Amino acid sequence: MRSPSHSANSWIAQYIALGITWGCSFIFIKLGLEFLTPVGVAFGGVALGALTLVTYARIRKIALPREVKTWAHLTFPAMTLNVIPGYLFPVAEQSVTSILAGIINAVTPLMTLLAMMLVFRSEKITKAQVSGLLLGFIGVLTLLGAWRGLGDNPIYAVLALLLSVACYGISFPYSRKFILPIGLKPEAAAATQLVIAAFILLPFYLIDGVAQDKYRPGPVFAMLALGIFGRGFAYIWNFQIMAAAGSAIASSVTYVTPMVAVIVGVIFLGEGVSWYEPVGGAIVLLGAAIAQGRIKLSRS
Numbered sequence: 001m002r003s004p005s006h007s008a009n010s011w012i013a014q015y016i017a018l019g020i021t022w023g024c025s026f027i028f029i030k031l032g033l034e035f036l037t038p039v040g041v042a043f044g045g046v047a048l049g050a051l052t053l054v055t056y057a058r059i060r061k062i063a064l065p066r067e068v069k070t071w072a073h074l075t076f077p078a079m080t081l082n083v084i085p086g087y088l089f090p091v092a093e094q095s096v097t098s099i100l101a102g103i104i105n106a107v108t109p110l111m112t113l114l115a116m117m118l119v120f121r122s123e124k125i126t127k128a129q130v131s132g133l134l135l136g137f138i139g140v141l142t143l144l145g146a147w148r149g150l151g152d153n154p155i156y157a158v159l160a161l162l163l164s165v166a167c168y169g170i171s172f173p174y175s176r177k178f179i180l181p182i183g184l185k186p187e188a189a190a191a192t193q194l195v196i197a198a199f200i201l202l203p204f205y206l207i208d209g210v211a212q213d214k215y216r217p218g219p220v221f222a223m224l225a226l227g228i229f230g231r232g233f234a235y236i237w238n239f240q241i242m243a244a245a246g247s248a249i250a251s252s253v254t255y256v257t258p259m260v261a262v263i264v265g266v267i268f269l270g271e272g273v274s275w276y277e278p279v280g281g282a283i284v285l286l287g288a289a290i291a292q293g294r295i296k297l298s299r300s
Helices: 004-032 038-059 068-093 098-120 127-143 155-182 186-208 217-245 247-255 257-269 276-291
Strands: none
Touching: 004 038, 004 068, 004 098, 004 217, 004 247, 004 257, 038 068, 038 186, 038 217, 068 098, 068 155, 068 186, 068 217, 098 127, 098 155, 098 257, 098 276, 127 276, 155 217, 186 217, 217 247, 247 257, 257 276
16 A cells, blocks of 8 residues: 555645646647637647547556446536637637736636535535635736726637636536546546547537648647647546545646746747736635635634
């Protein structure tokens, strides 16, 4: 049997790897849009991820589920983790920076908590949760520069990003409640989820998936990385973290992704950062920490 310390160290390594991988996903999406449409980016990511994980599962002799009920349950996270955000993020990134997309992704823990409070939990709402959610809302307004009327960011792009993280927020507690009790291996659950998403997106890709027939190495490699790691192995790590630490902790990986998104966006795309974007992101993360009980409110 593995020692607790070894298990903890493995979990931390997966958490960091997941944060870095998903943090880089926003620049991968931006590069993929050079030759693919938003639906092409969405399909390319999940198709490559599905191919990667199905192959990995076969090598490890891990069988995919056969029960129709299990596939039906996995259709929900396929939609809320892959199909809808997979399409809406590239739609938004046609008009906003990968940095803004990465920072707004930090709202995921608050969306997860809100879903747990309203749909998946029976406990009373605490003062800390309300305070954290309100602070997070202020953070969202700050990072968008709401006093400037959203600046150069189109309202449709902002709404697309917020709807995407709302989908993420719902998917984490749903998976915790309905997927994990089934007892599937993380590899089987992640592979099946991606296969479902790929089949859903395939008709749309065939209709309008390629923007232009120009395949520069950089964007092509970005899509390979997005699919194999961001939509592939990352979901194994995600399921394993949820099983070990719960949906709220798993969703808090977005504490890492905004920092990674900012760094790679500045270095590799030369994107600019307004002062209020990281400040707003920090307020959002502080609100999430308070809501989740990581930072205790003083009692008067």
